[in-house]
Amino acid sequence: MNLVERDHELAYLRSLLADGERRDGGAVLVSGPPGSGKSALLHAFGRQAAATGALVLAATGARAERAIPLGVLRQLLASAPLSRAARARVTALEERLGPRSGPGGRGRLDAATLRWLSELLLRLAADRPVVVVVDDADHADYPSTQCLLFLARRLSLARIVLVFAERSTAPENRWFGAELLRQPHCVPLHLAPLSVPAVRELLAGVPGPVAAAYHRITGGSPALVAAVGADLRAAGVAAPTAGSVPVVGPAFGQAVVTCLYQAGPGLLAVARALAVLHAAATPALLARLTDAGVGTTEHAIRQLTAIGLLDRGGFRHPAAREAVLDDMDDETRARWHARAAELLHRDGAAPAAVARHLVASRRAGRPWQRRVLRRAAERALHDGRLDDAVEQLRLAREGTPAGPRHTALTALLTCAEWAVDPAVAGRYLPELVRALHAGELEPGAGIELTRRLVWRGQLEEAGRVTRRMSDGVVAGSATAADLAALRDWLSVTAPAAVDGLPRWPAVPAASAPGPAGTGPQPRAAQVLAAVLRGDAGEAAVDAAERVLHGVRLDATTLDPIADALSALLYAEHTDRAARWCDRFLEQATEQVFSTGAALLMAIRAEIAVAADDLPAAEFYARTALACLDEDGWGCAIAMPRAALLLALTGTGRHDSAGEQLERPLPAGAERTRAGVRHRYARGRYWLAVGQPRAALADFLACGRLMAQWGVDVPALAAWRLGAAEANLRLGHPERARRLAAEQLDRCPDRSGRSYAEALRVAAAASAPPDRIALLREATRVFQGAGHRAELARSLTELSQAYRAHGDQDEARSAARRAARAARWTAEPGAAKRPGPAGPAGGAVAGADELSEAERRVGALAVLGHTNREIAGRLHITVSTVEQHLTQAYRKLGISRRTQLPASLGYDLAPAGRDGAAVPPAPVPVHRGSGTPTVR
Missing domain, CATH: 3.40.50.300 (P-loop containing nucleotide triphosphate hydrolases)
Incomplete structure (x- = not known):
């Protein structure tokens, strides 16, 4: 030294x-x-x-x-x-x-x-x-x-x-x-402690602020300062800068222990007690823990302060405390923590404070210890401290004999583990199923078990569990109301689990508090079911927002939050859904809540798809998939994969979309709501890559399932529009008109995206005189909803319709508006990038042969850009633009720019319905005054 x-x-x-x-x-x-x-x-x-x-x-x-x-x-x-x-x-x-x-x-x-x-x-x-x-x-x-x-x-x-x-x-x-x-x-x-200038000299002239920081850490102890110097040299820090973080390493920890052993057994014991009790330490409690007098303990604290280890009764640096704890062997440390837990429990300390010592001691053999661990874990779950809850519940469960108490702890542990990693939590599900059939599981835990089984794809088991819970339930009771809500949720999420379930009178979805004994989970489930069955009115939306207003995200509230957000999404209130989802995502990030972040990211991806923000949808979907591995996601993985598939398809990256489809879904996923959404996304992909028959098969399968389940709402899967476009590609415009008209009938809101999309597809399938009125209405709705990419696309088609009708002035006006909307769309943060698609009046020969570059040039030409403007936007030469257009004309069998198909370069992917033979007679759609008619 x-x-x-x-x-x-x-x-x-x-x-x-x-x-x-x-x-x-x-x-x-x-x-x-x-x-x-x-x-x-x-x-x-x-x-x-x-x-x-x-x-x-x-x-x-x-x-x-x-x-x-x-x-x-x-x-x-x-x-x-x-x-x-x-x-x-x-x-x-x-x-x-x-x-x-x-x-x-x-x-x-x-x-x-x-x-x-x-x-x-x-x-x-x-x-x-x-x-x-x-x-x-x-x-x-x-x-x-x-x-x-x-x-x-x-x-x-x-x-x-x-x-x-x-x-x-x-x-x-x-x-x-x-x-x-x-x-x-x-x-x-x-010998007095060293001053700050002396610390600076001993550490080879470090800057003054750094020397002051090390002086606070060491208390000016020459031995501790010398150890810090050794750690600096070992870390290769020759000259710390003024803003650098103080380096404290193994040499410092060893110096702490050496000083304590030199100080004698009395001070070593007090230091160990301080390290164990940490923030809970008081002279009186330290004295009891070390079996010493209070006066002796206070003297020891003063001596430890003089050594440089303590300041105001606590360790100057966490590394000093860690060094003291590490110096004890496992059994010695466990005894200290066990004794600390007992003393704190006698003094009436908070369960969390006692539980920390019980976990460290691995002791849970006594009833009071298990009670404390459970109370602490319940609080930790509520506060989002998931790792603490898992540790406490694991220990309590290990020390509890088989029976109802053990089952209750297993259910709580499953809830906590599910929030961290559903794959790990899944190993407890068979035990909980056996306990439920044995009558040892409470109804609330049984409802949660049912939802977890659905997540894992065990739909039949979920149905058996729900039927077992229904035995002996008194109609009108709180349990009956909760089970009614569970049945509603199953019927719109995994109907295979509903077969054979009894019916109880359900509470209206929009009711404020719900029946006695129900909480946010049954209310949210009822709202979601109501929206998916076609009740997307303001009462249902208000009920969903009341659920969201009343909860904070934790492991026990994720399910109702997800249901309420989904209700807003399927009711086509995407702005509200996005605001709420962002709020809860922030809470999930604060808690390091893996499953919560994953599920909310997946929902946020679906919201971004509905808002026509495909780059954001891709980001959220990929982030969701990264939060959990495939085994952790279970059947629910169909949700983020569907959003990712739609985003990739909509932005023209068909190879990446195809790679996603090569990954099979888990067993049972296709029989869930998320599976239907994934099948719909697959149909959109088939349309984009020129496989209309495969697309039609997927859209029809969606339609059959949604009809069976009674959840035929456009926001879940606008399958009729998909089938309509597939029929257009296959040369069946009559069928396409029929399907588009049916979709218009089912649109819940004339200001929503699904209504505008249905109008545009109806226009593509209609005769030229009717096309203009339908497209004008579609552009009005898209503009009001802020969907700029869809607006540009509809205006382009409207321009083509005017031109075909011989109204050149209106055609030019619509083309200018389309160009402006396209420019807005191309700005940073725009909702959607144009992608390849089919034409607006049926299949166009040669469209599938266009290269990606030819599609991009053709799309900008359709929007009214000159060759020079196209060259500037795409960073290519004017000569290259002319070559691409020449090749496009040849492949499409046309001779000039005005003959380019209106929807070239866009992904026209409306969903549709069945491809069965449709009568050729016109299909009127009556919308009242000012609403166009499909004939």
Whole structure:
């Protein structure tokens, strides 16, 4: 250790040596806590004294050698020029003394022996000064201290300087220092902590703020500062900058432990108790934990503060606490934590504080311990501390015998584990199923179990569990109301689980509080079911928002939040759904809530798809898939995959979309609501890659399932529009008109996206005179809803319709508006990038042969851009634009720009319905005043 800020002490010791040379001896007692630099000071003085020609006799006391008689004295005499006879007499004296027991016990030296030993040392000072240096003198054996005290009383006119060092924290041999300081020639010398400038010097000139930070960490202890320097060198930090974070590593931790062992068992015990209790530590509690008095404990705290480890009763740095804990073996640490838990429990501490110690001790064999762990876990679940809840419930469950209590803990543990990793939680489901059939599971836990089984794709098992819960339920009870809500949820999520379930009177979805005993989960489930069955009115939307207003995201509220958000989405209130979803996503991030983040990201991806923001949809979908692995997602993985597939297809990345389809869905997924959505997304992909028959098959399958389930709403899957476009591609415009008209009939809101999409597809399937009215209405709705990409697409088709009708002025006006909307769409953050699609009036020969570059050039040409403008936007030459257009004309069999299909470059992917033979007669759609008609 480098000696810093000890010049005054060294100067004083040198002055004593000068006095000794004049035959005026003296003694110094150097004190200070462990790590204060006493040994370094003594060694430095010894080297300086030897350099002057003095005889330096050095020794170090040790707790383990205190029973060795004359051990310190023999160290001193080892380097002294003694005769053989003198050494033999000292050896014989040691053998005669035997073990000692301290002052007043065996091992005391008689007066004659003391006189002879003192004269032996005094004769050594006859020719030159003698310096006697004893480090850790408080650990010296008793006969040696007798001799040294005898000598100290006879220093007058002797050329001897005695320098002793003792720890201010050590109770052992404290009488020695007290007796020494009674002598007239003895002076105390206490070593103070280092200042900030001294810390800076010891750390090789680090910046002032860094030195101040290390001073706060070490309390100015030279040993701890030196350890910090070693950690800096080990980390390769030669010169920390002013803004750098202080480096504290293994050397610091080892120095902490070394100081504590030097301080003695009493202070070590208090430090361990402090490390275990941490923030809960008080002098009274520490005293009880260490079986010491409060006064003794308070004194120990002051000593630990003097060492540099504590500040205001707590560790100065977390690494010091960790070092103390790591120094204990596992069993010792467990005993300390178990005792701390018991004391805190007796004092009425909060369950969370007690549970932390129980988890650390791995003790849960007593009933009170299990009760505390469960209460703490329930609070942790509510607060979003999922890791704490899992640890506490695992321990409580391990210590609980089989039976209803064990089952209840397993259900809670499943809830907590599900929030972290559903794949891990899935291993508890078979046990909970058995417990439910045995009548050991409460209805609330049974409802949650049912939802988890659906997530895992075990639909039949979910139905059996729900039927078992229904046995003996009294109509009108809170349990019956909850089961009615569960049945509603199953009927629109996984209808295969509903077969054979009894019916209870359901509570209206828009009712405010619901029946007695119900909470947000049944209310949200009822609202979702109502919306999917076609009740998307303001009452249902308000009910969904009331659910969201009343909850904060945690492991127990994720299900109702997801249901209420989905209700807003399927009711086509995407703005509201997005605002609420973003709020809960922020909470999920704060809690490190993996399953919550995954599910909310998946819902947010669907909201982005509905809002025509496909880049955002891709981001949210990929993030959702990254939150959980495939096994964790279970059947629910169909939801983010569907959103990702729609985003990739809509942005023209068909290869990436195809790669997604190569990944099979888990068993049972296709029989769930998410599976229907995925099938619909697959149909959109088939349309985009020119496979209308495959697309039609998927859209029809969606239609059959949705009709069976009674959830035929466009926002879930506008399959009729998909089937309509597939029929257009296959050359069946009559069928397409029929399907588009049916879709218009089912649109819940004339200001919603599904209504506008249905109008546009109806226009594509209608005769030219009707096409203009339908497209004008579609553009009005798209503009009002803010769907710029869809607006640009509809305006382009409207321009083509006007041109075909011979109204060139209106055609040019619509084209200009389309160009403006397209420019808005192309700006950063725009909703959607155009992608390849089919034409607006049936299949166009050669469209599938266009390259991606030809599609992009053609799309901008349709929107009214000149060749030079297209070249600037795509960063290519005008000559290249002309070449792409020439190739496009050839493949499409046209000769000029005005003949380009209106929807070239866009992904016209309306959903549709059945492809069965449709009567050729016109299909009127009556919308009242001002609404166009499909004929």
